[in-house]
Amino acid sequence: MANVLEARGITKAFGGLLAVNAVDFDIPERAIVSLIGPNGAGKTTFFNMVSGLYTPTRGRFVLTGRDITKMKPHQRAQMGLGRTFQNIRLFGTMSAVDNVLAGMHVRLKGSILGAVLKMPGVRREEKEAREKAHALLDFVGLRGRETFAKNLPYGDQRRLEIARALASDPKLLLLDEPTAGMNPQETARLTELIGRLRQERGLSVLLIEHEMRVVMSISDRVTVLDHGEKISEGTPTEVRQDERVIEAYLGTARTG
Numbered sequence: 001m002a003n004v005l006e007a008r009g010i011t012k013a014f015g016g017l018l019a020v021n022a023v024d025f026d027i028p029e030r031a032i033v034s035l036i037g038p039n040g041a042g043k044t045t046f047f048n049m050v051s052g053l054y055t056p057t058r059g060r061f062v063l064t065g066r067d068i069t070k071m072k073p074h075q076r077a078q079m080g081l082g083r084t085f086q087n088i089r090l091f092g093t094m095s096a097v098d099n100v101l102a103g104m105h106v107r108l109k110g111s112i113l114g115a116v117l118k119m120p121g122v123r124r125e126e127k128e129a130r131e132k133a134h135a136l137l138d139f140v141g142l143r144g145r146e147t148f149a150k151n152l153p154y155g156d157q158r159r160l161e162i163a164r165a166l167a168s169d170p171k172l173l174l175l176d177e178p179t180a181g182m183n184p185q186e187t188a189r190l191t192e193l194i195g196r197l198r199q200e201r202g203l204s205v206l207l208i209e210h211e212m213r214v215v216m217s218i219s220d221r222v223t224v225l226d227h228g229e230k231i232s233e234g235t236p237t238e239v240r241q242d243e244r245v246i247e248a249y250l251g252t253a254r255t256g
């Protein structure tokens, strides 16, 4: 199966500290892949390099066959990379649907002049965008929530972040600790939603997640980082039985 993302020899040095050290990493099409490891292992740093917030010190990223290593975050978004953040970054005093529309702007073509003149093409595009935004809210289970984003329950805000990320039609979605701070019911619903991203939308997902029940239940492959190095990679069952992983991480991790 083709890979959506290929990372080769990815390294990030902060001064003398190698936060990520020569990591190779593939994400196949329609795969759910998780990155785990103890605090400070380099997960977020790796993630920030995939999305373009950090430039690797060495190494190369290829997204759907194109080298994106030197591209800026918004260019990567246009090429099919979507992400959510560990700390929710919604527009608090905008409605749910307006948050999703904001996520769509990387794809909209209409000019400001066109909008001012109310040109038919632009009006049609706006209408279609609004319909699509409502469909995405339906998909994540937020139909008809017209309140400000900041007034939504926490679990719903996380789902809204995913709807906003989907608005740019990504091929690969990066989710940074999507169940952080959720209760068990919210976690179960979100896990199901992640499965539907692949099932119903054909997406690949890269997940950073501390909740081992989530990781082990939905991942096709798990990669384990420790001190910036890849120490294990395989199916959840393989990784769970790997002595190095048990020693470095699972012995102390939250296993539910």
Ligand SMILES: Nc1ncnc2c1ncn2[C@@H]1O[C@H](COP(=O)(O)OP(=O)(O)OP(=O)(O)O)[C@@H](O)[C@H]1O
Pocket: 014, 017, 019, 037, 038, 039, 040, 041, 042, 043, 044, 045, 046
């Ligand atoms: N901007 C930065 N400047 C300097 N050092 C950094 C920076 N970002 C991360 N580090 C260091 O790089 C290492 C990897 O950190 P990173 O946040 O990627 O780990 P993590 O696996 O995501 O941890 P956590 O599970 O706590 O989020 C740590 O030692 C951290 O202190």
